[in-house]
Amino acid sequence: MTVTSTGAPLTVLTEDEALFRDGxxxxxxxxxxxxxxxxxxxxxxxxxxxxKLFEMxxxxxxxxASLGGAGGTFFQSCLAVEQISRxxxxxxxxxxxxxxxxxxAIAKYGTSEQKSxxxxxxxxxxxxxxxxxxxxxxxDAFALQCRAVPKGDRFVLDGHKMWITNAAEAGLxxxxxxxxxxxxxxxxxxxxxxxxxxxxxxxxxxxxxxIRASSTCELLFEGCAIPSDRVVGxxxxxxxxxxxxxxxxxxxxxxxxxxxxxxxxxxxxRYASSRRCASxxxxxxxxxxxRACWSTxxxxxxxxxxxxxxxxxxxxCTPRRRPSGSRRRRSRCSAGTATRRSTRWRSSTAT
Ligand SMILES: Cc1cc2nc3c(=O)[nH]c(=O)nc-3n(C[C@H](O)[C@H](O)[C@H](O)COP(=O)(O)OP(=O)(O)OC[C@H]3O[C@@H](n4cnc5c(N)ncnc54)[C@H](O)[C@@H]3O)c2cc1C
Numbered sequence: 001m002t003v004t005s006t007g008a009p010l011t012v013l014t015e016d017e018a019l020f021r022d023g024x025x026x027x028x029x030x031x032x033x034x035x036x037x038x039x040x041x042x043x044x045x046x047x048x049x050x051x052k053l054f055e056m057x058x059x060x061x062x063x064x065a066s067l068g069g070a071g072g073t074f075f076q077s078c079l080a081v082e083q084i085s086r087x088x089x090x091x092x093x094x095x096x097x098x099x100x101x102x103x104x105a106i107a108k109y110g111t112s113e114q115k116s117x118x119x120x121x122x123x124x125x126x127x128x129x130x131x132x133x134x135x136x137x138x139x140d141a142f143a144l145q146c147r148a149v150p151k152g153d154r155f156v157l158d159g160h161k162m163w164i165t166n167a168a169e170a171g172l173x174x175x176x177x178x179x180x181x182x183x184x185x186x187x188x189x190x191x192x193x194x195x196x197x198x199x200x201x202x203x204x205x206x207x208x209x210x211i212r213a214s215s216t217c218e219l220l221f222e223g224c225a226i227p228s229d230r231v232v233g234x235x236x237x238x239x240x241x242x243x244x245x246x247x248x249x250x251x252x253x254x255x256x257x258x259x260x261x262x263x264x265x266x267x268x269x270r271y272a273s274s275r276r277c278a279s280x281x282x283x284x285x286x287x288x289x290x291r292a293c294w295s296t297x298x299x300x301x302x303x304x305x306x307x308x309x310x311x312x313x314x315x316x317c318t319p320r321r322r323p324s325g326s327r328r329r330r331s332r333c334s335a336g337t338a339t340r341r342s343t344r345w346r347s348s349t350a351t
Pocket of ligand 1: 097135137139162165
């Protein structure tokens with residue numbers, strides 16, 4: 001086995017990566033964070049925001065510069081998703097699906113003509129969607145029923161897709177359908193569908209509890225004829241494209257979660273360190289700060305006011321009075337016995 005190493009641990013960013021991350025973070029805090037609450041309430045992206053994402057190169061991060069992309073790397077896409085999700089996870093998922101799923105699939109499996117035609121568009125002004133799930137095939141994605149019937153130099157698509165991210169904004173859809181249901185997963189084929197294609201339409205948009213600005217829609221295909229030069233990869237090999245791109249897309253979703261967790265921590269720490277007790281100008285004591293963190297976290301999660309079964313105990317762990325017994329006797333007992341004794345004592349004195 002060949003081992004290659006640059007000498008730096010994986011957790012250390014290169015200078016370029018750190019600069020990129022800081023640039024995206026600055027953009028996200030200036031342009032996305034102030035809009036996040038209103039976009040979530042409206043259940044829509046601010047229409048000024050999408051052109052800014054394209055201008056910043058965030059919709060074609062690892063598309064080569066020759067096709068109008070930012071010429072970055074997959075890792076940079078993940079850094080961008082993390083920093084954007086720190087400002088708004090809904091914008092994070094928009095950027096994630098575009099870069100780690102659709103651009104990635106076309107770059108890896110598309111013909112050179114498909115790359116120059118479609119990646120140039122996704123880098124410049126076209127949002128893209130990744131369309132695999134159906135009402136009866138979620139985790140079991142290869143049970144999909146959407147049909148693609150060959151007819152001359154075209155494939156005619158019939159069926160529907162569910163829960164498709166970015167669908168309301170997208171102009172390009174990477175759609176998985178089967179050319180031969182009897183072949184099982186080996187019938188699955190990937191197609192590029194345009195919003196303007198006859199026989200294609202958007203169905204119901206889900207009204208979600210979270211990441212509400214991100215669109216999640218049903219797609220309908222009724223006799224939608226697609227030229228055969230829009231097949232991505234080989235006919236019957238769409239399952240491989242689906243598995244491999246989803247494996248990488250999951251890294252992007254991990255980055256999204258990291259951004260969300262960081263934002264929650266930032267908010268809790270900010271609140272806890274700026275809070276003042278009513279009767280005192282001093283920063284609250286440790287217990288109060290912990291309570292403050294907890295209530296900020298609950299507020300951020302929308303559970304304020306409702307008792308949580310997992311709420312931590314705030315009661316001090318230090319006994320007010322030592323359990324009886326000589327120092328020698330206590331020091332001889334095992335840690336388990338000491339804990340049990342101390343717990344018994346605490347519960348007997350609890351009010
Ligand atoms: C906000 C949102 C955005 C989405 N965006 C997209 C998108 O852009 N493109 C797309 O194609 N899809 C998208 N989806 C669909 C998503 O991929 C599916 O929801 C997911 O694959 C799970 O499918 P399901 O909801 O049908 O759950 P099910 O497959 O019905 O699973 C329900 C539960 O059963 C468990 N389970 C399933 N199978 C087994 C098993 N064999 N053994 C034990 N447990 C099992 C699962 O872990 C899960 O907990 C999106 C979904 C949501 C909610």
